[in-house]
Amino acid sequence: MHLRRLQHSVALIAIVLAYPDVAMAHTGDSSGGMLSGFTHPINGFDHVLAMVAVGLWGAQLGNPAIWLWPVTFPLVMAIGGFCGLIGLAIPGIEIGIAASAIVMGAMIALEAKPKLIAAMIMVGLFAIFHGHAHGTELPEGENGILYSIGFVIGTGLLHAAGIILGLVHRWNWGQSAIRLSGLLIAIGGCYFFKEALS
């Protein structure tokens, strides 16, 4: 039985390794649009902190937040992005982004469990801020649909990383680790808050 499983595993790995992939060396073509979009949320550390914090907090809150955040966040963020793209101004974006890391980091560190509706409003507000910032930053000259797909996948995977990390919540040491992560996220948010004010 073990030998058969090993054989299946070897076969699967061989198929994956043998799969022909294109080098995608020319980033100036349409493939560059999706790659650029995918790396965009990862290049801003303030965004990374907040996206991972969303996943962590969702995992900490448990059901239904653990699945509600990944379902709703991308769409709400896209609404903010749409506003940014069409030039609809929202004041205090950078402050809002920094505040998102501070607030969510603090929530994680304190293991705060507000009412679901309050948490949803909070996360939704932060999603609008982040989305708006991304919308105004989107570069010219890329393929719009490809860039958008890459961007959404990149953001979604950051959430997933936060949720996966948050799964250690089932153990006592994991709970402490998550709270420490929340503290570090909040500290990072304070740094970005200072930068936003200066």
Next chain:
Amino acid sequence: MTRRPWLLGNCLACCLLLPRTAQAHLVNTGFGPFYNGMCHPFVNFTDLMIVLALALLAGMAGPKSGRYALFSLASAWAAGALIGQSWLVTSWSLSLVASATLILLVSIFVTANLQTPRILILLATAVVGSLFGCSNGQEFASLSKGAMALIGVVTSIFMVMTLATALAVKSNYGWKRIVIRVAGSWMAAASLLAIGWELRDRFAG
């Protein structure tokens, strides 16, 4: 394990692995445009996204809706392609804003896990299939063997729709349903951003 199936299996494997002429030149076989058509939805992401969104929506509504939607979409796409290639006099194509709007509308239903009536799903597949098919037909109208390419497009659409619908039908509870809804959310988000992208210049001016 008996000896006979083992022997038969090995004989079959040997037959399949026997080296033959590659027949790599599609120019000779004439099937190049067909494979081009099959690849078309995978390089034109709006086509792929709308098919996935409709497949997930139909699959979430159950196997019967999935089956009806599968044939409705493929038939409508083929009919639209025929009209676009042969009978449409004026030049027309579906704009990115229009495509993205349709994707957004369908994806919102998937994200919200709304129980969509079968008649609405069939109507959506018929309308979407006709519009996208017509646009594809127009794209390939000027190509030689454009009809072969369109057959490839419809074949590809049918295959993707079958697999995605089956996946959605099987994912009718728990975390699997959540994954489907997240996929819907991602498609809705990407399409909304694409709409904003296209409108950016209009509002900036």
